[in-house]
Amino acid sequence: MDLSVLAYVVYLVISIGLTVWVARTLSSNGRIFLSDVLHGDEKLADAVNHLLVVGFYLVNLGFVALYLKSADPVDNTRGLFEALSVKLGVVLLVLGVMHLGNVYVLNRIRRRGLLEREQFPPVDSDGWTGPTPAGV
Incomplete structure (x- = not known):
């Protein structure tokens, strides 16, 4: 078997x-975070979580497919490991950047929601409470 083909197979696997x-980990652990961001709306959190996972798969698997081709032929075992380390390192970096980007955007949405909640007083501002009787 050609070492370049072996490198492709190992890289893809x-x-x-x-x-x-990573997608499963983000999906299972991100659901709680999304529920908080979306003010406890579980159905909406599940829907957004599913859409984020689908987008994550599309972007990352698309990148993996586009990055498959190697410019240099793999002639020996050392070349095989070097090619794999570069390709897998870049894939790991892309996965990490995608994850951090998602967390950053969701955290901004969460912060905005928290600020909006703090702007409303706990009681109606037009309500009037009478004076409390002495001794109570």
């Missing part, structure tokens, strides 16, 4: 496995 693992 590891990259797709990492993408699936």
Whole structure:
């Protein structure tokens, strides 16, 4: 078997496995965060979570597919490991940047929601409460 083909197979197996693992981890743990961001609306949190996971898969698997081709031929075992380390390192960096981007955007949405909640007084501002009787 040609070492370049072996490099492609190993790269695809590891990259797709990492993408699936990260997406599942983000989906299961991100649901709680999304529920808080969306003020406890569980159905909306689940829908947004699902859409984010689909987008995550599309972007990352698309990148993995586009980054498959190698410019240099793999001639020996050392070249195989070097090619894999560069390709997998870039895939890991892209996965990390995608994750941090999602968390950043969701945290901004969450902060905006918290600020909006703090702007409303706990009671109606037009309500009038009479004086309390002495001794109570």
